[in-house]
Amino acid sequence: MSKQRSKQYRARIDHALATPKLQQALHQFGDAYLLAREKAFSGYDFEAMRQEIAAMKDRVRENLDLYLDEFITNAEAAGATVYRAATAEDANRYIADLAKQKGAKLAVKSKSMASEETHLNVALEKAGTRPLETDLGEWIIQLAGQRPSHMVMPAIHMFKEEVAELFSKETGQQEPADIEHLVKVAREQLRQGYFDADIGITGANIAVAETGGIALVTNEGNARLASTLPQTHVALIGIEKIVPTLEDAAKVVRILPKNATGQLLTSYVTWIRGAVPGSGGEKDLHIVLLDNGRSALAASPSCQDALRCVRCGACANVCPVYQTVGGHVFGHIYIGAIGIILTAFFHGLDNAAEIVRACIGCRSCVTVCPSNIDLEEIILGLRETIGEEEGLGAGKTLVFRKVMRNRKLFHSLLRADSLLQKPVTRGERSIRHLPLFFSGLTEWRTLPAVAEKPVRDIFDKIPQRLETPRYKVGFFGGCANDFLYPELGEDLVTVMNHLNVQVSYAKEQNCCGVPALYSGDKETAIELAKQNIDAMLADDPDFVLTTCPTCTMALQRDFVEHLKDNPAWAAKAERLAEITVDAAGFIANQLGAADVFKGLAEQRKVTYHDSCHLKRGAGVWEEPRRLIATSGHELVEMAHADRCCGFGGSYSLTSHPDIAKRILGDKLQDVVASGADCVAMDCPGCMMQIRGGLEKQEMNVEARHTIELLADALKRKS
Amino acid sequence: MTDQAQYVAAFSTAAENVGSRVVSFPDLEQALKYLAQHAGGTIMLPDFPSGQRHGLAERLEQAGLEVVSSDLREAGQSALAGLTGVNFALADTGTLVLESTDEDIRLATTLPERHFALLDPQKILADSLVAVAPMRAMHQRDSRNYIAYITGPSRTADIERVLTIGVHGPKELHILLVPGFSDDLLEM
Known part of the structure; x- marks a missing residue:
């Protein structure tokens, strides 16, 4: 692991945490976003819509060459020149060469994340062409020499005073920090650029195979100007933006603005097919189709769903980590949950190695994703890949591989903890202060002490006198319930017995494996899955109850996933998943009680x-x-x-x-x-x-x- | 209410919600009076079939407006208003669909601060999925095209997420509902 890289990452976190104004802005935005989004989707079936988008996008991925060929054939028939760029460098070289060939002094750009991805502006400058960003947010960060901190709102981290200062430098006079005024300044300053530019550069939200046309979903109107006034139009488009038909395109257009900003539709959707006529003669339209890691992403079974992404940015909007530190910490070029995945494939594992651990795994992004991507699961998979590439760190390796896989050793260490902690607990159930370098851990919260006797030690002594129990259930305690909160285990028995349900506790059960999995050690997670399946199915219980939802997910989802290709274990994992249920859900649903x-x-x-x-x-x-x-x-x-x-x-x-x-x-x-x-x-x-x-x-x-x-x-x- | 009347009502609500001004007129004559009152200066008038058929250029001039119909790049530097027809509209989002392959249509709808659009209420469709059929027909008719969905005036929220109208495109969008103006979805 690169120490330098980690150090820089920590510094970025510290800087963001020391900017409370940023956190406040992102929190307010998150709240407003959810309200607007809910309103925008009222009367629509979001679940059905996103499943449709996911199925369509998967179809495209499975037949990518076919649809790309169809798109290219139709675009060329309409007079466009299409270039397929394998890498960011290829795309930049093609566009820079074109600019040189045209003798272009100025290129106006509308917002394009793909051009941020390839660092196109740097390449243009080297070729002697000045790139001028015209999207307000992009222009602001271009003037500030920064990178976007959000895919839809690039300058969301900046405040009007900072913008006023940047604009004042540009106009040479003092511009007041009044938003309406600043917007007017941008309009006036940028307008002549469209007339002067030799090239207009845009991205695209959609490329339609059926027509060979592209669609741009925008609000400001700059993409319309950039694609109209300059004689040459270059559209830089990721190959995953292909959709088969106009119907499919209409469905993307229907869901994207609602989910991105809570708008029913953006001010403009611009459909351009081919080299359209203009006052200077026929337009010179170049479409650059960018791969740059997308084919590799398509070929990765555990990550490929990420290619469904329509770049709405919602995964960041609702993310508690993003709201706390912003996109300059929680992202590289692409930000938020999807940013972690795209960074790994477009910009390399090294650039993703820190942010892949920044996801807290809360799944709030998964609920709002308009393409039904299980972002959390993909991020976990990536963590595992990076764990294999870079190692887990000596401490974690020891704990996961040598200790956790050996249940008796793991549990006897936990018991030893119970004794060792006495000087700090002073016999209380919470640890309020820890000495020396552990003190950071209890600076902002107390920690529960490890119980003197875990659930597994007291369980058999809990009286259960049921003559004809309605069900016999196994209790999966999980480490926290078992060793930190044994009284919760007793309470579960009290409640279940009252409902005429008998509870057993399999002593061979071990950690559910999630801590290992979340740290990128899948091998240990699989070993623990097997130990737990054997332990929990041994008595053939009617149900297995959990009091910890993370364990529930492990038993219901992860074990099945880990072992689905292992004939000796797949069916057993399925069985355990089927009978596992959280305690509250069991009482309300299975017992109706x-x-x-x-x-x-x-x-x-x-x-x-x-x-x-x-x-x-x-x-x-x-x-x-x-x-x-x-x-x-x-x-x-x-x-x-x-x-x-x-x-x-x-x-x-x-x-x-x-x-x-x-x-x-x-x-x-x-x-x-x-x-x-x-x-x-x-x-x-x-x-x-x-x-x-x-x-x-x-x-x-x-x-x-x-x-x-x-x-x-x-x-x-x- | 008939389906069409419902579409007109839904369209008007959705369009006004995003800051468009929707005004109904009994006939073109009344709409022209509105234009004379609200254009505010030189009006860019590109060529389009329904406009020609109704003799828009002459009638606007008769109403006392200064009209430019050629060299619109030049005119767009200073003209305050642009006037176009509409191919069709979408009720659910309050959207105008303009076949803008002719560059003049684009110039008249991107450069000025005010865009006036004459829409026959008969051409309001339910939504963007219904619109796929005429979209496809336009693609089949012409080998190259530039089609604009316009939903309200130009907007941004890029500074502190505060909605601000009129950043690069028109600051005002006036939608003039004129029955009998054109009932052909493929014609502007």
Whole structure:
């Protein structure tokens, strides 16, 4: 791992975290975006729309050469010159040569992420052609000598005062920091450029195979001017922008603005086919089709879905990490979740190696992606590739490979921790301060102490007297429930027994493997999957219950994925996935037993925090709310209830504690603003984070697992 | 309400929501009066079939407007307004579709600060998916084309995400609904 690279990355994080104005702007934008988006999609079936886009884009990927040939044939028949660029250098060389050949002094550009990707401006300058960005945001960052921090709003990180300063330098007079005025300055300053330019350079959002035409989706009108006034038009287009027909193009146009900015449609959609006539004679239209890693992406089974991307930028808009540090940290040229993946393929693994770990894995991007890309899963896959290329780091390798795979060793080390920590816990259940270099970990939240006796040690002593149980279920504790919160395990038994369900605890169960997987060690994750499948299926339970949604995802999704090509294990993994269910969902859905708790609880004002992997992984969010409300609590919704709490396992402990702390801060603010005296959740990880934050800040709000609240209600009754 | 009346209503709402001004007229004569009041200066008038058929150039001049129909690159540097017809429109998004292969149409709709568009309400379609058929017909008729979907005036939110109207294109879009102006989707 490059130390220099990591150091620079850390410096960028520190800089972003020291810019609260940026965070405020991105948070406000995220909120406004979600409202606008919801309004734009009202009356539409987003799920159906995005599945259609995904299927169409997959069809294109599977037949890419066919559709490319069709596009090229039709574009050439309409008088366009088409060049296929294998690399960024090829594309730049072609365009720079063309500029030289035309003796072009000035090229006006409308916004093109592909040209940012290839660093076309540098190539043009070397060829003696001045590139002039005309998109307002692009012009601002060109004047500032920066790169875009968002794919749709390149200058979203800048403030009007900074823009005024840049514009003042350009006009030679003091321009006031008034947005309307600044926009007018841009209009006036750039207008003559379109008339003077020899070349207009645009990107394209769509290339239609059926017609050989392209479509540009824009708001400002500069692409219309750049493609009209100069005699030569160059369109630089990634090959993944191909769609088969005009119907397909119409569907992309329908979903893209709604999902990008919450607009029903942008001000302009410009459809250009071929060399159209003009006052200076026929237009000289050059279409540069850019590969630059796209074919490699198409050929990667675990990453290829990313080629469906329509570049709406939504994955950044909703991302808690992006909202905390912005696109200059969380991105390279392309930013946000999709940026991680595209960077790896377009700009190399080295440029992606740091940001691939910056994803906290909350899956909020997955819910809004208009092409139905499972961004989180692809990022996990990439992490594994980078883990193999660069190594995991000696500490992690030792822990994952030597310790976690050996369950007895792992668990005896955890037990030893329980003894070793005594000097810092002073017998309490939370660690408030850690000495020396660990102190950063408890600076902003307490950490739970490792319990003296884990669930596995106490389980057999919990009395269960059921004559004819309705179901026999296995309990998958997961490390946090097992070793940090054993009382949650007891509560689960109390609740289940009350519902006439008998619970068993398989002692051979081990860590679910997610920490290893998230760190890029798939081999360990697979080994753990096998250990757990054997352990959990040994008693042939009716169901396997979880209290941790990350474990739920491992058992429901990851084990199946890891072992699908292994005939000895695939069917067993499927079986375990089928019977695995989170505890709250089990009570509400499989047992239909919410009413059993009716009115039993001592009424409290409770707000509910949606754990990322429960809501966006297992699809469970209504069930725990129903259980809490039915049991007699007053349920109040907090703002951003389903926004990540910033835990993310090792994300908050080792890889990005500074970012995790900010995300937790946002969550605590929302919890307190709800006015609740208790925040409920269904994840021990979230509990560790939120409870730790509340305790550290001495806030008078309790953080409880839904199962604990239900057990409390039952205990009160008895 | 008939389907068409519903489309007209939906179109007007959607177009006004994005800052277009939609005005209904009983006939072209009334629309021309509106133009005379609102053009504000020289008006760029490119050639288009429905405009020629209705003798727009002469009638605008009679109404006292200064009209330019040639050398529009030159005129576009200073003219305040542009006037075009519309091929068809989309109700769900309030969008105008203009076959703009003739460069003059583009100049008259990109350079001036005000764009006036004469639209026969008969030509309002439900949405962009319904529009694929006439789009395809235009592609089949001409081997090369430049077709513009225009939804409201030019806009940006690139500085602090504040919506600002009229950055590079027109600051005002006036949509004049004139029955009987042209009922052919393939004709402007």
